[in-house]
Amino acid sequence: MKPTPYSLILAGAGHAHLVAMRRWIENGYNPPQGTILLSPSPKAWYSGMMPGLIAGRFTSDECAIDLAPLCKACEVELVIGEIADLNAAKRRMKLTNEQVLEYEYLSLNVGSVPPQPLHNDGSISLAPAKPFAGFNEHWQVWRKRNESMQLVVLGGGAAAFELALALQKSLPQAQLSLICSGDLLSGYSRGLRHKAIKILDERGIKRHKNTRIDSIANGWLISGTRQILQAEALVIATGAAAQPWLASSGLKCDNSGFVEVSNSLQSLSHPEVLASGDCANQTGAAHSGVYAVRQGSALSQIIPALLDSDTLREYKPQARALALLATADGGALMHYGRFSAGGRLLGMYKDYLDKGFMGRHTID
Numbered sequence: 001m002k003p004t005p006y007s008l009i010l011a012g013a014g015h016a017h018l019v020a021m022r023r024w025i026e027n028g029y030n031p032p033q034g035t036i037l038l039s040p041s042p043k044a045w046y047s048g049m050m051p052g053l054i055a056g057r058f059t060s061d062e063c064a065i066d067l068a069p070l071c072k073a074c075e076v077e078l079v080i081g082e083i084a085d086l087n088a089a090k091r092r093m094k095l096t097n098e099q100v101l102e103y104e105y106l107s108l109n110v111g112s113v114p115p116q117p118l119h120n121d122g123s124i125s126l127a128p129a130k131p132f133a134g135f136n137e138h139w140q141v142w143r144k145r146n147e148s149m150q151l152v153v154l155g156g157g158a159a160a161f162e163l164a165l166a167l168q169k170s171l172p173q174a175q176l177s178l179i180c181s182g183d184l185l186s187g188y189s190r191g192l193r194h195k196a197i198k199i200l201d202e203r204g205i206k207r208h209k210n211t212r213i214d215s216i217a218n219g220w221l222i223s224g225t226r227q228i229l230q231a232e233a234l235v236i237a238t239g240a241a242a243q244p245w246l247a248s249s250g251l252k253c254d255n256s257g258f259v260e261v262s263n264s265l266q267s268l269s270h271p272e273v274l275a276s277g278d279c280a281n282q283t284g285a286a287h288s289g290v291y292a293v294r295q296g297s298a299l300s301q302i303i304p305a306l307l308d309s310d311t312l313r314e315y316k317p318q319a320r321a322l323a324l325l326a327t328a329d330g331g332a333l334m335h336y337g338r339f340s341a342g343g344r345l346l347g348m349y350k351d352y353l354d355k356g357f358m359g360r361h362t363i364d
């Protein structure tokens, strides 16, 4: 297939690109002709509200951003497609539909996928938390079935905790278990962990810690040689793994396959490529929506400067970030540094922040 040339490809409608595009609209900046936003779907799901959607607190319309009006407002063409292969030396990418695109400049904001158990005989239905469109399909099937089932959430971070609570609320017939390879919420303060465990226990969600599930066979979740639990379905919320095509792209990546970038979000090997959000490895920035949003704000200035061969702005990640974990009942747990708290007011504050993000990026 003949390649289509573009001056700038914004690959992925992640948090960072949404924020950058919104800033461009506010500042009256129009990227050059031949700029596209490449997205597998015409909508971008907002992960911060996904657990609330499952818990029945939001509708799907409230949690997804329509990309066409946003693109129109900043004069960027929306192209629906998904990268299957990237060749950074040739500045060329192949999409899953075989289309070939070439670029002068590329900004990657393609997120991550949760790592899965190494061996799987297919006897348990797997539902990775990302991409959310796929997860949503599994959840709809479970809801319709409305039957007793063993549902296991794999993961020990905030997303696993929130999803377990939300699924327990949405599927009252299901027996929920949460399995993590280390301690639950290990990066958080002791106070927050204590509160989180209390909530899980009160809601009857079984916990297994220090249990790494490495294989699935005959309907069992297996750790080493130990059969841990039988399950009908497994939600994978195990954190962030890089998109597999990044490691073979020729871009300098870390050992986990994330694109290594400078504080200007510029690839360490290919200066015409930027990367932000979960797909990037910037020293000091965690893989979370909070850092992706901050990077997006910097990106709104970095991209125009890069195109004009100007000095690039630097973004230095903040040492701490506020974390708010939804508890599926309108409340939230809060963590900042060593400080933690919980309750309805924090839930209202989280809703205010999340709805604010959606409001800012929804263009009529």
Ligand SMILES: Cc1cc2nc3c(=O)[nH]c(=O)nc-3n(C[C@H](O)[C@H](O)[C@H](O)COP(=O)(O)OP(=O)(O)OC[C@H]3O[C@@H](n4cnc5c(N)ncnc54)[C@H](O)[C@@H]3O)c2cc1C
Pocket (backbone or CB within 6 Å): 011, 012, 013, 014, 015, 016, 017, 038, 039, 040, 041, 044, 045, 047, 048, 049, 050, 051, 081, 082, 083, 084, 109, 110, 111, 112, 129, 130, 131, 159, 162, 163, 237, 243, 276, 277, 278, 279, 287, 288, 289, 290, 291, 292, 293, 324
């Ligand atoms: C259930 C859940 C709840 C979470 N809640 C929070 C929270 O409250 N706060 C927080 O800070 N973090 C939260 N996170 C983590 C957060 O989702 C990620 O860190 C954040 O989404 C990263 O944003 P991003 O900008 O990297 O891209 P994302 O927002 O992940 O978006 C990536 C985009 O790239 C697109 N894409 C993917 N593959 C391709 C491809 N091959 N080609 C083209 N496009 C592609 C996707 O369709 C998507 O639009 C949560 C995660 C989950 C799973």
